[in-house]
Amino acid sequence: MSAMFAAAQPAEAMLQPLAGQLIVVSCYTRFDNLAHGPRGTEAKQSLYTFWMDPANGQMTLLSVSKDTVMNPAFSRFHPEKNMLYTVTESVAEPGEIVSWRVCPLTGKLTKVGSKSAGGTSTCYITLDRGCENMLVVNYWDATVGVFGLDATSGAVQECRSMFDPKEGRAMKARHDKHVNHSQNDETAQKERQADPHSHAVILDPLFGKIAYVPDLGMDLIRQFTFDKASGTLKAAGSVPSGPPGRAALGPRYIEFHPTLPVAYVVNELSSEVSVFEFDRQAAQEVIASETPESTPTLRLLQTVRTIPEGFPGDMNTCGRIAVHPSGRYVLVSNRGHDSITAFRVHRDEGYAGLLSTSSTQHTFGATPRHFQFDGSGQWLVTANQDSDNIGVFRFNLATGKLEWTNQRYEVPSPNFVCSVVPHSELPLASKL
Numbered sequence: 001m002s003a004m005f006a007a008a009q010p011a012e013a014m015l016q017p018l019a020g021q022l023i024v025v026s027c028y029t030r031f032d033n034l035a036h037g038p039r040g041t042e043a044k045q046s047l048y049t050f051w052m053d054p055a056n057g058q059m060t061l062l063s064v065s066k067d068t069v070m071n072p073a074f075s076r077f078h079p080e081k082n083m084l085y086t087v088t089e090s091v092a093e094p095g096e097i098v099s100w101r102v103c104p105l106t107g108k109l110t111k112v113g114s115k116s117a118g119g120t121s122t123c124y125i126t127l128d129r130g131c132e133n134m135l136v137v138n139y140w141d142a143t144v145g146v147f148g149l150d151a152t153s154g155a156v157q158e159c160r161s162m163f164d165p166k167e168g169r170a171m172k173a174r175h176d177k178h179v180n181h182s183q184n185d186e187t188a189q190k191e192r193q194a195d196p197h198s199h200a201v202i203l204d205p206l207f208g209k210i211a212y213v214p215d216l217g218m219d220l221i222r223q224f225t226f227d228k229a230s231g232t233l234k235a236a237g238s239v240p241s242g243p244p245g246r247a248a249l250g251p252r253y254i255e256f257h258p259t260l261p262v263a264y265v266v267n268e269l270s271s272e273v274s275v276f277e278f279d280r281q282a283a284q285e286v287i288a289s290e291t292p293e294s295t296p297t298l299r300l301l302q303t304v305r306t307i308p309e310g311f312p313g314d315m316n317t318c319g320r321i322a323v324h325p326s327g328r329y330v331l332v333s334n335r336g337h338d339s340i341t342a343f344r345v346h347r348d349e350g351y352a353g354l355l356s357t358s359s360t361q362h363t364f365g366a367t368p369r370h371f372q373f374d375g376s377g378q379w380l381v382t383a384n385q386d387s388d389n390i391g392v393f394r395f396n397l398a399t400g401k402l403e404w405t406n407q408r409y410e411v412p413s414p415n416f417v418c419s420v421v422p423h424s425e426l427p428l429a430s431k432l
Contacts, residue, residue: 021052021374022107022420023059023381025390026072026086028413033090034071035121035140036181039366039386043412046072047086047100049107049420050409057379057392057405062107069098069111075418076125077102082423083154084109087122091140091175095122097147097156104422115156119143120175124200128228129208133160135201135226135233137213140175142166142196144213146231160231165196165215165222182367184314184336189248189269193217199268200253206261206280209287210297214241214251216268221251221276223297225287236286237294241265242274242303249274252318257345258327262353263298266306266321266332271313273321273332273343275302275354302354307337320370325377329400330355333368333382340371340382340393342400358400364391364408372417383414390414 027043028034047065052058070093072086082102088095095117100109119138126135127149134147134156143164148157172194179188197217203226204210211224211233221241224233241251242265250269256262261278276298283297307316316336323330323345330343339362343355363371365384373380373395380393380402390409393402 020054021376022062022102022422023050023052023372023374024048024075024084024109024418024420025050025383025411025414026075026416026418027411028071028073028089028385028415030070030090033092035089035091035178038413040388041412046070047109048411049109051107052374052379054374054376054378057374057394058407059392059409061409063109065109065111067111069096072098073415074122074124075416076127077418077420078127078131078154080131080423081154082425084418084420085125085134085156087117087125087136089121089123089139091121091178093120094118095120095138097122097125097134097136099154099156102420102422104425107422113155115147118145118159118162126201126203128203128226130228133228133231135203135211137198137201139197139199139216141171142198142215142217144198144201144233146233148231161233163224163233163235165198165218171195182317182335184269184317186314189250192250192269193219193248198222199251202254202256204278204283204297205256205258206278207283207287210236210283212254212263212298214254214265216250216252219247219249219251221254221265221298223286237296239276239296239298239300242267242270242272243300246270250317253321255321255323255330257323257353258325260327260345260353262301264321264323264330266318268318271306271316271318271334272303273306273330273355274300275304277301277353304343304355304357306332306341307334307339308360311337319368322371322373324395324397325373326397328397329358331371331380333363333371335367335369335385338363338366338368338384340368340380340402342402344400359402361393361402361404364404365389369414370416372419374419375421381417383417385413385415388412388414390417
């Protein structure tokens with residue numbers, strides 16, 4: 001009896017997901033069709049999957065994707081299914097939304113599908129509440145699409161709507177002849193801002209019915225009402241992404257605080273973070289209106305610099321912005337200064353949500369295009385695009401400082417880090 005029980009244990013254990021934390025790193029595989037100019041090594045494989053030890057942040061490489069996928073970048077893990085979505089970057093070819101099955105036992109990724117993103121240089125994915133729709137942003141031609149999601153499999157379905165801020169007009173910039181979007185001098189800024197360039201899309205955390213899209217080319221945060229039933233976005237005005245009258249801000253990403261009615265916008269070109277108050281009453285009015293034209297739901301409170309005052313702004317562009325899961329800090333990566341700056345979030349009455357600089361830490365690598373916390377918020381992994389490596393830091397929640405762990409891993413042209421904690425799955429017999 002005991003021998004039979006012992007023999008059954010391994011099979012039973014395999015029903016549980018891999019212990020700890022997976023880190024999936026996207027890599028650029030081709031440089032000539034990107035808007036910007038990486039200086040590292042073109043990757044031969046597209047995705048690297050690591051297992052992270054939660055005790056010390058050390059990582060072990062589990063798998064490398066052999067599927068041919070060109071320039072995978074932004075990734076999003078499904079909150080309920082072991083499905084990972086990545087999008088591909090190219091200014092010349094339509095972007096792809098690639099779906100991957102994540103094996104909870106081994107961490108191996110298996111490509112299960114691909115769908116055209118309907119635009120070029122696809123750069124962002126958001127899933128709505130209930131995971132009924134996927135909102136996708138195409139940076140180069142600025143379009144924003146809404147795609148259905150299969151409720152059972154999580155597969156990406158047909159495009160339900162597509163918003164084009166150019167309204168069909170041709171772009172001024174050419175995909176085969178353009179400035180390097182890694183540069184930030186006046187000439188580069190002028191061309192980068194000759195056209196709209198949507199860079200992200202998120203939904204308000206309170207109602208899930210207002211979408212915000214930073215437009216790097218126009219220095220705006222576009223505002224939409226989102227109807228999940230029809231899968232449509234309706235334009236509802238915009239707000240400047242920083243102080244009025246300023247130019248060459250370049251809004252890249254926007255993130256909401258987990259508990260405060262505050263949103264943070266990182267302005268890539270000006271190396272600044274702008275803090276906005278979310279107006280709940282205005283949001284309700286916009287949602288209820290049949291013609292939601294221009295009631296602003298965001299109000300500017302503060303703008304802070306992400307790099308030292310003495311460092312030339314034209315030598316830096318911002319990358320990622322993230323709010324720590326605790327809500328106590330906001331972090332931003334600086335490409336050029338090659339650092340991550342942490343800001344403390346104030347909680348005092350009258351100052352709630354405002355920021356003050358806590359620390360700035362070199363990333364021990366070049367061009368930190370992206371970074372990501374693990375599921376615990378203790379470990380931070382940087383993607384150092386131009387030095388072909390990723391690095392691990394411990395985040396000190398008491399001081400707001402990043403502590404270098406001396407753990408650096410060679411990965412060619414890493415551009416995105418995705419935190420993946422696999423979901424438990426029932427065996428087939430239990431599902432019947």
